[in-house]
Amino acid sequence: MPTVFGASASPFVRKVRVFLAEKGIPYDLEPVFPFGADPEFKKMSPLGKIPAFRDGERTLADSSVICAYLERTHPTPPLYPSDAYEHARALWFEEHADGGLVTVIGPKIFFQKFVGPRFFNRPTDEAMVRKAIDEELPPMFEYLESELGAGEYLVGRTLSIADIGVGTQFVNLRHCGIGVDARRWPKLAAYVDQVHARPSFKTLIDEETAQYGTAA
Numbered sequence: 001m002p003t004v005f006g007a008s009a010s011p012f013v014r015k016v017r018v019f020l021a022e023k024g025i026p027y028d029l030e031p032v033f034p035f036g037a038d039p040e041f042k043k044m045s046p047l048g049k050i051p052a053f054r055d056g057e058r059t060l061a062d063s064s065v066i067c068a069y070l071e072r073t074h075p076t077p078p079l080y081p082s083d084a085y086e087h088a089r090a091l092w093f094e095e096h097a098d099g100g101l102v103t104v105i106g107p108k109i110f111f112q113k114f115v116g117p118r119f120f121n122r123p124t125d126e127a128m129v130r131k132a133i134d135e136e137l138p139p140m141f142e143y144l145e146s147e148l149g150a151g152e153y154l155v156g157r158t159l160s161i162a163d164i165g166v167g168t169q170f171v172n173l174r175h176c177g178i179g180v181d182a183r184r185w186p187k188l189a190a191y192v193d194q195v196h197a198r199p200s201f202k203t204l205i206d207e208e209t210a211q212y213g214t215a216a
C-alpha cells in the first residue's frame with residue numbers, strides 16, 4: 001500500500017488524498033508536521049515540504065508531481081483531460097490554486113486564523129486577514145467566476161486535477177469559517193459546494209472538522 005506523508009490540514013496533502021480517493025487507491029497516511037521536518041523526511045522531500053509519497057521503493061515529493069505519477073500508474077478514471085488544450089488548461093487551474101490562491105489563503109488567512117493560534121501560540125493578525133478577504137481574494141474569485149461555464153467542472157465535462165487543485169484550497173477557507181459569497185460569485189459558490197460534496201472531499205472535510213473544529 002502506498003503512503004502519503006503529511007498533515008491532513010495541508011491543502012497539498014489533501015489534494016493528493018482526494019486524487020487517490022477519486023482513483024480508488026487505498027493508502028496509508030503517515031503524519032508529518034512540516035516546519036522543522038527531520039533529515040529522514042528530507043531524503044524524500046528535499047525542500048522539507050509536505051506531502052511526500054512512497055510507493056514501494058519509490059519516493060516522490062510535491063503534490064503536482066505525485067498526482068502526475070499516479071495518473072500514469074493508475075490511468076482510470078482519467079483525472080487529466082486528453083485533449084492537449086484542455087490538458088494545459090487543467091494544469092493552469094492547478095497552478096492558479098497552487099501558486100495563486102494559496103499565497104493568500106495559506107499565510108494570510110489559514111495560518112493567521114488556524115495554524116498560528118493552534119500550533120505556534122501566535123495571535124491572529126486580524127488586519128492581514130481582513131485585507132486578504134476584502135481586497136486580495138475578490139479578484140481571484142472574479143477570475144474563477146468568469147471561467148466557470150454552466151457545467152459542474154472547470155475544464156471539460158468530468159472532474160479533473162483543476163477541480164481537485166482549486167477545491168482543496170477552498171477547504172482551508174472553509175476551516176476558517178469563510179465561504180464564497182453567493183450573491184457576488186454565484187457560479188463559484190455553487191461550484192465549490194458541488195466539489196466539496198463529492199465523497200472524496202466530504203470524507204476528508206468531515207474527518208478534519210472532527211479533528212480540528214472550525215476557526216470561525
Ligand SMILES: N[C@@H](CCC(=O)N[C@@H](CS)C(=O)NCC(=O)O)C(=O)O
Pocket residue numbers: 010011012034035036047048049050051061062063064098
Ligand atoms: N508545491 C508543493 C507545496 C507544498 C507546501 O508548500 N507545503 C507546505 C504545507 S501546506 C509546507 O510543507 N510548508 C513547510 C515549509 O515550507 O517549510 C506541493 O504542491 O506539494
